Amino acid sequence: MSIEQLAETAQAMVAPGKGIIAIDESTSTLAKRFAAVGIPNNEENRRAYRELLLTTPKLGEYISGAILFDETIRQSTKAGVPFTRVMADSGIIPGIKVDRGTHALAGFPGELVTEGLDGLRERLKEYYKLGARFAKWRAVITIGEDMPSGSCIEANSHALARYAALCQENGLVPMVEPEVLMDGDHDIETAYEVNEVVLRSLFEALYNQGVMLEGTILKAAMVVPGADSDESAEVDEVATSTLMCLKSAVPAILPGIVFLSGGQSDEAATAHLDAMNRLGPNPWPLSFSYGRAMQQAALKLWSQDLTGNIAKAQQTVYARARENGLAALGQWTHGG
Numbered sequence: 641m642s643i644e645q646l647a648e649t650a651q652a653m654v655a656p657g658k659g660i661i662a663i664d665e666s667t668s669t670l671a672k673r674f675a676a677v678g679i680p681n682n683e684e685n686r687r688a689y690r691e692l693l694l695t696t697p698k699l700g701e702y703i704s705g706a707i708l709f710d711e712t713i714r715q716s717t718k719a720g721v722p723f724t725r726v727m728a729d730s731g732i733i734p735g736i737k738v739d740r741g742t743h744a745l746a747g748f749p750g751e752l753v754t755e756g757l758d759g760l761r762e763r764l765k766e767y768y769k770l771g772a773r774f775a776k777w778r779a780v781i782t783i784g785e786d787m788p789s790g791s792c793i794e795a796n797s798h799a800l801a802r803y804a805a806l807c808q809e810n811g812l813v814p815m816v817e818p819e820v821l822m823d824g825d826h827d828i829e830t831a832y833e834v835n836e837v838v839l840r841s842l843f844e845a846l847y848n849q850g851v852m853l854e855g856t857i858l859k860a861a862m863v864v865p866g867a868d869s870d871e872s873a874e875v876d877e878v879a880t881s882t883l884m885c886l887k888s889a890v891p892a893i894l895p896g897i898v899f900l901s902g903g904q905s906d907e908a909a910t911a912h913l914d915a916m917n918r919l920g921p922n923p924w925p926l927s928f929s930y931g932r933a934m935q936q937a938a939l940k941l942w943s944q945d946l947t948g949n950i951a952k953a954q955q956t957v958y959a960r961a962r963e964n965g966l967a968a969l970g971q972w973t974h975g976g
């Protein structure tokens with residue numbers, strides 16, 4: 641696979657006014673989301689829910705790619721059309737979550753390391769055949785007392801870089817995600833410092849493993865105060881802090897940065913992205929790769945009537961895609 645092809649895919653993922661919908665919840669994570677709204681977690685409901693999302697009319701106007709879970713990339717609509725075909729028809733690039741989740745980091749109580757490198761080359765070859773053109777790996781960094789440790793940051797950066805190199809070897813654009821969690825009572829300055837040190841470590845590891853940044857997408861957390869912090873931050877403070885952090889640690893050659901929503905409200909996730917783009921021009925396109933902030937309204941509606949509310953739920957998916965697409969251009973207006 642040439643770097644030109646990887647770069648082309650990466651650029652298409654962050655095309656102007658478009659972003660990614662993350663629907664790659666593992667079976668256990670989706671079980672939690674379903675349980676919160678009273679939906680039984682079985683394969684048919686998971687399939688039907690993903691069909692609802694992926695067949696949202698005109699989704700491709702604002703969505704360039706969708707991240708799928710292993711089960712999802714093999715599934716089809718009720719009428720038997722493979723999801724990857726549905727996506728190709730709407731111009732949406734299939735992506736795939738390839739990590740195998742977080743596990744306790746031995747020797748560092750409370751810290752996590754993401755696993756999934758064993759056998760990854762073979763899995764990537766299969767995913768490519770199934771149609772995937774990018775792949776996500778999520779590392780989780782927790783802020784707390786004496787956390788994160790340098791060892792945790794280093795172990796996760798190393799794994800991200802090894803996975804990214806394997807992706808490029810097999811024709812997939814790596815979407816590297818070092819998620820610094822919002823959990824905790826830390827202030828925004830602490831979030832800034834941790835995000836900066838994590839990003840510096842990640843880009844050093846990517847360089848050491850020979851990863852070509854022209855064919856890589858960063859999925860970043862925004863710099864926000866902890867969810868249990870007494871302080872709140874204005875939209876502009878989040879936007880300026882996040883931008884400063886990224887500019888100090890992320891090489892300009894990267895084709896794009898997309899954000900996770902991480903537990904922010906729908907409106908906050910959109911307003912923050914919009915504010916960052918209004919502060920541009922920036923070194924990279926800044927867009928979204930939201931899971932919850934794209935889906936939560938739709939999931940709630942669908943849970944109230946699994947057959948009758950499909951169109952209504954799809955309208956909210958389209959509306960969220962449109963709002964975030966406008967925010968990716970710095971053209972979102974509150975309530976508009």
Ligand code: 13P
Pocket residue numbers: 662778817900901902903929930931932933
């Ligand atoms: P959230 O936007 O819900 O944080 O999910 C994005 C994601 O893919 C996390 O890995």
